Structures are given as C-alpha cells and as structure tokens.
Amino acid sequence: MPVGGKKQSPVAVELEEAVVVSKISGREWDVSGAWNRMFESRVLTDYSYSKGLGKIAQLDGGESLEYCYGCGKCVPVCPVDLVSEYGPRKIHRKVQTGVDLFSSDELWKCTTCGNCLRVCPKGVNMIEIMPAVREVAVGDGKVPDELQGIFEKTFRYGNALGENPRRRHAWTKGASVPIRVLSSDPTPADVLFYVEDYWSYHPRGQQAAQAFSRILTRLGVDFAILGAEEKTVGDSQRLAGEKGLFDALVEDVTATLGKYEFQRIVTPDPHAFNALVKEYPKRGFTYDVLHYTQLLSPQIEKMNFVNSIDKKVTFHDPCYLGRHNGEYDAPRKLLKAIPGIDLVEMGRCKENSYCCGGGGGGMWLDGFNSNHLSERLSERRVREAATTGAEILAVCCPYEVSRFEDAAKSTGNEHLRVVDIAELLDEALGGVETV
C-alpha cells in the first residue's frame, strides 16, 4: 500500500454461515468461514438489463459502460479506489447486478480524472458516462445538496462561489500593476486573460492572479481581462451533470467574447482550458487557447530572475492539463528555470498523476463523499507529496491551492507550502518590488 492512509474496507456480501447441498446425493457441506467459502451464485439474468446497463447504454455518452470485459486494469489506477471501492470495472459490475446508478451515491464519486480511460483496452469512458448519467439524475432532482447549491449560484451569479459578479475583478487592486478591463477600454488586446472563478475570488487564488499579472507586465505582454462581464466557462458544472447550465454559460461566455478583439485566450484554469479547447468548438466556437504555463514557458529566456528559491519542490499535474490535454512539460520547464529550485517528482506523476479530487464536480462534493471515502483524495496526495521530502508543493490549477492547503493542515503536513507556479515565478522575478 503506497503512502499512508487506508482503504475503506469493502462491505461483505458473503454469507457468514453457508451450507452447500449437493443436488445429486443430497449431501451437505458446511463451508462457513472457509477460505474458499461458496456464495450464493449470482445469476446475471436475475437482473434487468433494460433497467441497468441497457438504460445507461442508450444515453448519449453512456454507451461504453457495457463494453467492459472485466480485465480489471482500471481499478488500481483509479484514485478513488485507493480510498474506497471504485473504478469502472466495479461500477460496471454493480450496475450489472442491480445497483441503480442513477440514484446511487456511487454516481458522485468519480472525479472524471481520466486515468481509467488511459489504461482501458475497451475504451470504457467514464468522462462521458458520468456526465450522461448525472444529467438524468439532475433532471430527476436527485442531486446532492452541496452540488445543487453550486449549480444555483453558478446560474445566478456566473461563478460557483456565489460571489457578487461586480466584484469579480476586485483582486486587480492588489496587483501593483495596471490591469486593463475590456469593458472600459475595448481596444484590441493580444492576450485575453480569462481569470476564472477561483483566481477571481479565492484569497489565495487572487494572490496568484496578481502574481501572474505582474509576470505578464514584466514580459511586456499586451493583456486585458473581462472584469465583471466574465462568467465561468462551466466545465466542471458540465461534468457534474448540469448540461443545461453549461449550455447557458456557453451562450453567455461566447456572446461576451464576441464583443471584443483579442488574439488568444490565456487561462490559469485547466478546466476552462479543457472546455474552450474541446467543448466550445463542438458548439461552433473556436478560439486560440493557452494554459498560462504554455504562454510563459516559451518566454523563459526573457525572464530576469533576481531571487533564488532554494527549496525542494514537487509538482502536482492537474488532470485536465496533463492527462486530458497532454501538457506535462510547460509547468516543469517553468519550475526548472527558477534558480535554486530542486524539482523532485512524486511516484504518481505525469500520465499516472493522482487526482486532487476536485474534478468533475468533486470540488463541491467533499462533504457528500466524506461518508464514502476513508480520506479525501487531496489528503492522500498531500501525504504523497510530503514523502518526497519536498518543502513546496507547486500547482498550476486554481482548485488546488485551497484543496491542498486544507489537506496539508488536516494531515499534519503544515510544513508543506502549497504555491502556484505563477507565485513562485513572481517571487523569483522580484515580486512587487520589480514592477
């Protein structure tokens, strides 16, 4: 068992006492407690196909669950299985044997991290299955309360935190550099900095947004933000099953983007990045989109580092930047460029990176899922980071600072600082003093 913590023990379905009766001789064997104790046989035909796998298979996106042939490759790579019982194979089996996924708590545990799809020979695609089944559940009102609140806030305010939309760019005040808001100065910009929710409103995210703005200013990038007009791109809400909300957001976001001229969109949020690269084009809206690490990494030469950060640093790959969109190098290049940093990798990194638990709506389901997991995925990940001996856990997804900082506290790893790469870069470039 890698890295501390424990798996939640499975619920035993076996009979405590079992007697097997021969149909021929009538002889009875008491097999209670035997290592090879026999269980009541499960006859698959006892269960309804049309209410189980069949019902999922006919959903748009739900087709692939029944492709599973039980090889089991997906289970050991599933981050949720490490703290519970999960993975497509187990879900497939449960549905096959009568569990109604539409109303089961199991439906909300998958973070759509994509690690199972990477190894599945049959292409069982949880990234499509989960949103499809969840959409039906949401339509039937079977949605966890925490998540319902997030959907309502997102619909009402355009951000998942339920914050005042007019205060979306309040963070710019502390940036120490001028930041152009397109609504007040709509001249064309090279880079549209799509700040997204957590960099806009979360106090630690705001610090990263300020740091990133200082870096852009130092590099002489012509950038601007949407300010109060910005709404979340909505990818995690989509994956959590609120497709209607996502469609509404696509309409609003693209209408706003249509008002302004810019060359490319740069966002710190891998979830926004994912949607803008993969989902918006499906609806006819294509933009040139970069994750902020992709904008910065080719410009390392131009960076004038004045401080050295003499620390051992480990890096957590965001699922939606790495596994989902294949970008593993840009963040590492940036970290390696910072003078003094000793970058150490965790056992699970790059393609096999562990999930922070925040994807696919998991960000908003910690309370709901706590009944079913032995610990949070973020806690498991922080333990892993701590065993590398790192003093800093570097991240480049706005969900992660808050998740990992909480986890560092709850696992007694307060010494591990959780810092966004943008903040590390800014510190090495001299912080507020050099702009």
Next chain:
Amino acid sequence: MKVRRIEKGGALKIVVGMRQLADLVEELEVADSGVDIDRDFVKFVSNEWDEAALEEALLIKEAVGGEVVVIALDEPDVDQTLYSAIAKGADRAVKIVGVEEGWTPTRLRAQLLSKWLKSEGDWDAFLTGVQAADDLDGQLAGLIGATLGVPHAAVVSKAEPEGSSLRITQELGGGTLSESVATGKVVLGIQAGRQAPRYAPITRIRQAMSTSTIETFDAQEIDLGPGPKVRKIYPPQSKGQATMLDGDPVEVAEKIVELIRAKGLVR
C-alpha cells in the same frame, strides 16, 4: 387564459404568492430618497420562505393532484423566479403588472394579491412565505386572509392533504407544535417545507422560458387608508462599544463578573 379546475377526487388548486428581495450578496445602499434601498444596481432573488411555500404546494399536488399557480408582483428579475417555479412543476404563473416601482408595503401587496385571488375565485389554498427580509409588517398571509374572510394560519411547517382538506402543523414557539385540519379555503404563512426546495434543472428553466407564458393581471387602484409610513432607512450604526478583555482566563472571568455586577445585571 383560464385553466379549468381539474376534476379529480381530492385534487387541490393551490396558489403560491412569491416576492423578490434584494440579494444580500450585494452591498445595499440607501437611495437618495432616504426611504428605500438603491435598487438600480441590485440583483433580486426570490424570498426563501416563498420557495418553501412552493415546495409544500408541489408536494401537495404530487400527493393528490390538482394545480399549482404561482403569482407575484412585477418586481425586478421576477420572471426568473416564475419560470423556475414552472420548471419545478407549477402549472401557471401570473404577474401583477402596473405596480409602482420600488418597495411595496406589505399591506398594499396583500390588497393586490387579494384582488387577483378574488377574481380567480376557485382556489383551495393560498400559500406564501411567513416572512421576508424586507417585510415591515410581516403579515402578508394574515392580511390576505382577513381581506378575503378566509381562515388563516401562520408559521406553518407542514400542510399535508387529507381528503380534500389540509392537515396543518404550526410551530407555536418553545418547541410546541399544533395540528389542525383546514376544511375549505385557507391562507397559510409557510415557515418551512417538509423538504428543502427542489432543484430546477437549468434545461427545464430554459424550456419553460421558451414554451410557457406568464399571464398578467393589471394592478388595481388601491386606497390603503391610514397606516405606517417609512420615514428613514439607514444601516445599523456601530457604536464602537466592544471592549477587549486581556489576561488569562481566570482574570478575564473575574473582569466579566465585575462588569455584570457594575451594570446591575446580577446582584
């Protein structure tokens, strides 16, 4: 448009009164008039007690059938509230138009809603939130009951169908509950629903927006007669009277006791 009464044993026609309130996510400011908040830049949301009333109405309809009608004054962002109600299962939505902009005193609101209720006639129960953040009088349901001469119950936490009547549970304070059965028409001020308000999927809200229409009803001239008038609205004033007590817990406890004595609160 009028919808015929659904003829079915025990089916009830329930009207839910909803109202819009300034969203507290905003920083409220007093308008220049000094007697209202500045409404220009404020977002409006529906009153949470009204949402509980709607949930209760929908539960009744699910149990015995019938019809749920939501009604509101034409207040900012009210359409979103009405369409969400339809998305959740309400059958009709009505908006009373022609009301003067700004804050509507509860007495006026009660008269306007009563006019519609009178003209509609064939409803069985009127449910609305027992209170609202901007409700000076806190008596909407009571006033409507009195105006129409229909029995009224306040602080209702359950309204369950029983034949063609409603069994009503009220909170009487101090943890005491009372149960009664309302036969015939009734007006209820809802404190809480039997369950948390359900979720209206956005797809369904959008569907409601494109497929259903909100009926309108013209506000009628109303003479309220004498009554209280708002003279001034102002944010709570901080008096700066907090005193921090230093020292270890025992010292602090002694100081607190001294203070309580000095103020004559205990002898």
